[in-house]
Amino acid sequence: MINPNVEIFETTLEKVVEDIKNWYDYKKYHYVTINGVDEGGKLRIDWIFADYNEKNKMYVFRVTDVSFDTLIPSIANIIPSAWMAEWELRDMFDVEVENTQKGIFIKDPNIVAPLRKDK
Amino acid sequence: MGNKIVVPFGSQHIALPEPVSFLFDTKNEIITNVKVDVGYVHRGIEKAAITKFEFTNVSYLLTRICGFCSITHAGGYHHGIEKLLDVEAPKRAEYIRLIITELDRIHSHLLANAHVAEVAGYENLFMQGVKDREIVMDLLENITGNRIQYDIYTIGGVRRDISKETAEYIKKQLLKLKDKVLKVYDFYDTDYTFGLKTKGISYISLDDAKKYNVVGPIARASGLATDARAEFDYLPYDEVGFEIQTRTEGDVWARNIVRQMEVIHSIDLILRAIDNLPEGDIKVKYKGRPKGETFVRVEAPRGECFYYLKGNGTKVLERVRVRVPTYSNIPILKELFVGEKYSDAQPIVLSFDPCMSCTAR
Numbered sequence: 433m434i435n436p437n438v439e440i441f442e443t444t445l446e447k448v449v450e451d452i453k454n455w456y457d458y459k460k461y462h463y464v465t466i467n468g469v470d471e472g473g474k475l476r477i478d479w480i481f482a483d484y485n486e487k488n489k490m491y492v493f494r495v496t497d498v499s500f501d502t503l504i505p506s507i508a509n510i511i512p513s514a515w516m517a518e519w520e521l522r523d524m525f526d527v528e529v530e531n532t533q534k535g536i537f538i539k540d541p542n543i544v545a546p547l548r549k550d551k
Numbered sequence: 552m553g554n555k556i557v558v559p560f561g562s563q564h565i566a567l568p569e570p571v572s573f574l575f576d577t578k579n580e581i582i583t584n585v586k587v588d589v590g591y592v593h594r595g596i597e598k599a600a601i602t603k604f605e606f607t608n609v610s611y612l613l614t615r616i617c618g619f620c621s622i623t624h625a626g627g628y629h630h631g632i633e634k635l636l637d638v639e640a641p642k643r644a645e646y647i648r649l650i651i652t653e654l655d656r657i658h659s660h661l662l663a664n665a666h667v668a669e670v671a672g673y674e675n676l677f678m679q680g681v682k683d684r685e686i687v688m689d690l691l692e693n694i695t696g697n698r699i700q701y702d703i704y705t706i707g708g709v710r711r712d713i714s715k716e717t718a719e720y721i722k723k724q725l726l727k728l729k730d731k732v733l734k735v736y737d738f739y740d741t742d743y744t745f746g747l748k749t750k751g752i753s754y755i756s757l758d759d760a761k762k763y764n765v766v767g768p769i770a771r772a773s774g775l776a777t778d779a780r781a782e783f784d785y786l787p788y789d790e791v792g793f794e795i796q797t798r799t800e801g802d803v804w805a806r807n808i809v810r811q812m813e814v815i816h817s818i819d820l821i822l823r824a825i826d827n828l829p830e831g832d833i834k835v836k837y838k839g840r841p842k843g844e845t846f847v848r849v850e851a852p853r854g855e856c857f858y859y860l861k862g863n864g865t866k867v868l869e870r871v872r873v874r875v876p877t878y879s880n881i882p883i884l885k886e887l888f889v890g891e892k893y894s895d896a897q898p899i900v901l902s903f904d905p906c907m908s909c910t911a912r
Contacts, residue, residue: 513882
């Protein structure tokens with residue numbers, strides 16, 4: 433059976449970019465993706481990383497209770513490949529994410545926020 | 552001064568197996584800027600997984616994200632859901648899962664390399680690659696009943712066992728395939744004109760591979776020794792002697808060579824798995840409903856595939872997140888085009904072996 437060793441860093445939307453910037457070392461850690469979960473009217477966002485050297489080790493920067501009308505900060509200045517997950521987050525949850533555009537996956541303007549429970 | 556032309560590449564293009572659109576700004580045939588659109592085949596799989604299907608049936612949906620990587624999605628989902636249900640598959644089932652996963656990798660890599668050969672001007676080599684791949688497709692059909700959508704995984708084990716006769720047949724066929732693959736490897740490694748078309752093209756340094764979080768054979772061709780088979784415990788790879796295959800050249804040529812090395816290594820892994828196939832059941836019963844969250848990393852043919860599952864104790868999951876390897880590799884692919892000749896766009900794209908069905912889901 434799999435046994436992921438996940439370390440979760442609880443943080444806030446105001447501090448998350450700074451926290452990731454201070455912690456992230458691209459030579460040691462591997463950025464995996466950004467994940468959103470609708471927790472009933474509020475969004476939970478995970479910034480997920482893995483370790484190149486330690487087996488099964490993963491790290492998650494977690495922000496909970498995010499309103500859907502809040503501007504989500506971008507980490508693309510720290511991790512250049514993060515833009516795709518940020519654009520997807522915008523499409524799937526209809527939230528504003530810094531420096532993103534709509535329409536990477538949802539082309540139909542009639543489909544809004546498919547992963548939100550209230551839409 | 553120069554001849555500035557905007558050249559569309561895709562979404563439908565003779566060299567592209569799947570729809571993706573690149574819009575190249577070119578100056579004297581050198582690419583100066585790129586716009587990319589990867590969302591042509593978005594089917595709302597993640598939404599359907601948490602609204603239309605019970606957790607027992609979600610696997611059928613996820614394995615249909617992609618024909619090539621269906622076993623990867625089955626693996627990502629089942630290893631996660633088994634963790635949430637606290638059920639452990641028997642050792643024999645884990646070995647059978649490994650055998651099918653590696654057979655899947657072999658046929659995917661053989662076709663990817665054949666595609667690169669085709670756009671480099673080697674049509675006969677493409678046909679040879681596809682012909683060799685048929686050996687693996689027949690084996691998959693023999694073991695699972697299907698050539699593409701295997702559905703061999705089930706919660707708590709696998710659906711079908713491998714008999715002694717089938718095991719002997721697999722060994723015989725794989726030894727035959729290994730001879731053929733080694734000949735093609737020799738060609739990729741030594742052919743002068745193939746090298747002219749592929750060596751030094753779209754170079755990714757080790758540092759850039761890390762900065763852009765490149766995964767799979769693309770990363771390993773740049774010397775980045777990353778592979779979920781070594782970094783995450785999900786199948787008994789340690790027991791069959793898995794080793795990460797790398798090169799350092801970082802170009803189109805190295806990506807083909809790494810894939811070819813991985814095909815040879817996968818054949819060895821399967822042969823060892825068959826020789827050491829444990830006796831016993833292939834499936835255990837489970838009860839309960841998934842509750843909690845889990846994170847899974849599995850190695851698809853194209854690289855690391857990430858799964859996040861969250862259950863709330865009901866029959867329907869609360870969140871299924873799939874992050875596939877091509878999704879990780881698109882950002883660096885976009886950057887790589889700049890400065891290259893437009894005529895090299897085809898081998899560059901195909902050396903990434905992009906899977907848009909997986910990316911868009």
